Amino acid sequence: MEDTPAVQINHLVKEFASPFRKSKVRAVDDVSLTIMPGEVYGLIGPNGSGKSTTMKALLGLLSPTAGSCYVFGQNSMRTDSRQEIGFLPENPYFYKHLSGEETLKFYGKLCGLRGKLLKERVDEMMDLVSLTDARKRRIGGYSKGMLQRIGLAQALIHDPRLVILDEPTAGVDPVGSRQIRDLIVNLKERGVTVFLCSHLLEQVQEVCDHVGIIFKGKLVKQGRLEDLIAIEDQTEIVVRNATPRALARLRAVIADSENAEFIRMGKPRTTLERLFLEEARLSDEESEPSSDAAVSVEEPVESTSKEGEQDA
Numbered sequence: 001m002e003d004t005p006a007v008q009i010n011h012l013v014k015e016f017a018s019p020f021r022k023s024k025v026r027a028v029d030d031v032s033l034t035i036m037p038g039e040v041y042g043l044i045g046p047n048g049s050g051k052s053t054t055m056k057a058l059l060g061l062l063s064p065t066a067g068s069c070y071v072f073g074q075n076s077m078r079t080d081s082r083q084e085i086g087f088l089p090e091n092p093y094f095y096k097h098l099s100g101e102e103t104l105k106f107y108g109k110l111c112g113l114r115g116k117l118l119k120e121r122v123d124e125m126m127d128l129v130s131l132t133d134a135r136k137r138r139i140g141g142y143s144k145g146m147l148q149r150i151g152l153a154q155a156l157i158h159d160p161r162l163v164i165l166d167e168p169t170a171g172v173d174p175v176g177s178r179q180i181r182d183l184i185v186n187l188k189e190r191g192v193t194v195f196l197c198s199h200l201l202e203q204v205q206e207v208c209d210h211v212g213i214i215f216k217g218k219l220v221k222q223g224r225l226e227d228l229i230a231i232e233d234q235t236e237i238v239v240r241n242a243t244p245r246a247l248a249r250l251r252a253v254i255a256d257s258e259n260a261e262f263i264r265m266g267k268p269r270t271t272l273e274r275l276f277l278e279e280a281r282l283s284d285e286e287s288e289p290s291s292d293a294a295v296s297v298e299e300p301v302e303s304t305s306k307e308g309e310q311d312a
Ligand SMILES: Nc1ncnc2c1ncn2[C@@H]1O[C@H](COP(=O)(O)OP(=O)(O)OP(=O)(O)O)[C@@H](O)[C@H]1O
Pocket: 016, 017, 025, 026, 027, 045, 046, 047, 048, 049, 050, 051, 052, 053, 054, 199
C-alpha cells in the first residue's frame, strides 16, 4: 500500500470577514485529518459546520488562514495538485444547452483529453453513471438525480486518484441516491480515494470506512467507522428459523452466565429506505422492462445554473 497520504490536512484554520461584525467568522478551527489511498472518508456535520470550507481549502479554492493541505504529498495551493483530483460541488451547474455527451467532452478537453481517448472516456463515463440513453439530451431537461450523476461523470472523466464529493446526493430521491452510492462503492473497489461530506448519516455509514465528525468548525471525533459505531460491551446474535424452545434455551444459558445480561430479542428490522427501494424495484419490474425506467420517470427540473456560467 502506498505510504503517501492521499489527503493530509494539518491544523487547518479558515476565517471569513463578517460584513456585520468586527470579529471574523471562524469556519474551520484547527482541523487535522489524514486519508490514505483507497479509503472512503466521510466528513459529517450539521449545516454551517465547516465541511464545504474544508473541502474548498483542500481543492486550493480558498487559501487557509493557518495550517496547510496536501494532496498526494503536494501542497494544495499548487495548481499541479489538482491534476489528481475530481470534484463534484454541492450544486453543480452546467451549460443547459449542451447535451450530456457534449458536457463530458467539454470537461474532458479541459483536462487535456483528446481524440480516441476522449471518446472512450466519455462512453465509459456515460455507461458508469447509467446515462447512455440520455447522452444526446440537453442538460436543461435533466432531473436533479441525472444532474448529480453527470456531475459525478465530469469529476471522474480524467481518471483522478482522489474524488471529492460535496453532498453528492443532495436533493436526489432514494433510487437516485442508491445509484450514486453504488458508484461510490464502485470507485472504492477500483482503489480510488473518496472524500465526501454529507449530513445524511445513514448514507455515510453505508459507503465510508473512515468518518470524521465536524461541529462548529472543530473535528470532534474521527476514526474507522467500525470502531466508532461498535458497542464494545454487547454481542449481536442473529438466528434464522429458531424454534421457541431453542430461543428459551439460549436465554437460559445467558441467564446462567456470570455478568451477562439479556437485553433484547426480536425480529431484525429493515430500514425505511431499504423498504422504499425494494418497493420501487418491484413496481419497476412489474411496469417496465427497461433498466432505465428510474431515469425516465424522474421529473425534469430546472438546473440551478445561470446561462453561460460554468463550474471551475
Ligand atoms: N465565503 C464566505 N464568507 C463568509 N462566511 C462564510 C463563507 N463561506 C462559508 N462561510 C461561513 O462559514 C461557516 C461554515 O460554512 P460551510 O459552508 O463550510 O459549512 P457546511 O458544513 O458545508 O454547511 P452546509 O451543510 O450547509 O453546506 C458558516 O458559518 C458559513 O456561513
